[in-house]
Amino acid sequence: MSFLRLTICVSGVYSMFLLWAIAQERLSVPFKSIVTDSSDKFRSALFLGLCQSTLSSISALIYILARKKPEHTFLEALGIRKGYTQSTKSSANGKAVNGHSKPNTRYSPRSLLLSYVQTSFFITTAAPFGFAALSYISYPAMVLGKSCKLVPVMIMNVLLYRRKFAPHKYLVVAMVTAGITIFMGFGSEGSKKQKTSHTSDNPYASYIGMLYLLINLALDGAINSTQDEIFSRYQISGQQMMFFINLFCSLISLSLSLLPLPYIPVIHETAGGTSEMAAALEFVRAHPGIVVPLAEFAVTGALGQLFIFETLQHFGSLTLVMITLTRKMFTMILSVVVYHHQLTVGQWLGAAVVFAGISVEAYVKRREIHAKRVLQEKEKAKLKSL
Numbered sequence: 001m002s003f004l005r006l007t008i009c010v011s012g013v014y015s016m017f018l019l020w021a022i023a024q025e026r027l028s029v030p031f032k033s034i035v036t037d038s039s040d041k042f043r044s045a046l047f048l049g050l051c052q053s054t055l056s057s058i059s060a061l062i063y064i065l066a067r068k069k070p071e072h073t074f075l076e077a078l079g080i081r082k083g084y085t086q087s088t089k090s091s092a093n094g095k096a097v098n099g100h101s102k103p104n105t106r107y108s109p110r111s112l113l114l115s116y117v118q119t120s121f122f123i124t125t126a127a128p129f130g131f132a133a134l135s136y137i138s139y140p141a142m143v144l145g146k147s148c149k150l151v152p153v154m155i156m157n158v159l160l161y162r163r164k165f166a167p168h169k170y171l172v173v174a175m176v177t178a179g180i181t182i183f184m185g186f187g188s189e190g191s192k193k194q195k196t197s198h199t200s201d202n203p204y205a206s207y208i209g210m211l212y213l214l215i216n217l218a219l220d221g222a223i224n225s226t227q228d229e230i231f232s233r234y235q236i237s238g239q240q241m242m243f244f245i246n247l248f249c250s251l252i253s254l255s256l257s258l259l260p261l262p263y264i265p266v267i268h269e270t271a272g273g274t275s276e277m278a279a280a281l282e283f284v285r286a287h288p289g290i291v292v293p294l295a296e297f298a299v300t301g302a303l304g305q306l307f308i309f310e311t312l313q314h315f316g317s318l319t320l321v322m323i324t325l326t327r328k329m330f331t332m333i334l335s336v337v338v339y340h341h342q343l344t345v346g347q348w349l350g351a352a353v354v355f356a357g358i359s360v361e362a363y364v365k366r367r368e369i370h371a372k373r374v375l376q377e378k379e380k381a382k383l384k385s386l
Contacts, residue, residue: 005314012307013323014330016300021143021331022338023296028134031287041135042290043269044280045128050253051294053123055302057246060239063306067239079240080109112234113244119226120248124256125267126219129212132266136209140343143332144179144351145213146220155221168364175357179350186346212266238309246305 027048030039042048068077134142230241257276261268270279284290311323332351336343343351 002314005310009307009311009315010323013304013311014327016304016307017327018331018334019296020300020304021139021334023293023300024131025134025139025338026293027290027297028131028139031289033286034288035286040283040287042280042283042287044257044276044283045131045266046124046253046257046268046276047280048131048294048297049124049127050250050257051298052301053246053249053253055298056305057243057250059302059306060243060246063239064243078243079234079236080112112230112236115226115230115234116241116244117248119223119230120245120252122219122223122226123245124249124252126216126223128266129216129219133209133212133216136205137213140332140336140347140351141209142213144354145210145217155218166364168360172357172360175360176354179353179355179357182346182350182353186344186350239306242305242309 027042030041032039064077068074130142130146133145137145227241230236254277256268257280260273260275262273263269263271268276270276284294308324
């Protein structure tokens, strides 16, 4: 049963996020208009996020209700109840943070919801920068950059929550940083420039794209560090967090997309005084070719998150790291094959250095978990001998 579940989880993560990646890259290029002969690019990043977060919150709610125990109320199933923090303030993977322990204390649902809102705000702000970066850099460069998430996560954990890290993590950060530098430095002019209106006449396109990607990664670091803090302070499941974060993301995105905001680069790129919702719906009406990739993006993203949290719950973070690592490699290769990106030998070398750095992290985690299990088995043996 365990092997079957693992097979389903791995297949789900691979299939959903590989399809999600193809749909995301397709959404970043122009669509043919049925009104005119021109092709236009979809720029409503808030609407894009709204579609995915809405389906994600619905799928998480269905999952929670399907797994709900009969003795639990609806709010208890959602994790909204007065409970206790863990006796040891631990990170999301169960390790103590800075070695400090805290006694069990009650927490209010309000503080938990505020933490969800904070994370949702970061996610809603980060997504448009990632989507905008695709107008300036290739999707393989985007995937490789997203593989460097460990760097901003570490920085934000140190800045926001004063956490410390093991020495090997700094080696991983150095390898990842060197790899992405090699990848961007050895790119040919043809591979750096994309066939869009942004890059055709802009010699600084790749730098703009990397700036947007760095902003996206910095916000991702704040997101992951805040999620670690939530897991360490509250007794909740991954699906409960998934539901509330996506629910608040939907509410924030819906509010911003309905307001007639002025033109804001990246965040609100529709004409000043026009709501993004109206502009997005008009774009969909005039460019029906966007409907299929938009639906694929939302559905696969929602289902993929469920497989991610299911894997984390039953098999732990090590298995999840290995799955996501190989998935990103296959995503980059699939993008090269499907969309005919041209990568130089230097870029492949940079990608190899990045994935080697991430593999070091996975290897060390494997050793730590193995050592922990050996210690637990020894303690169990001592108890039995008594």
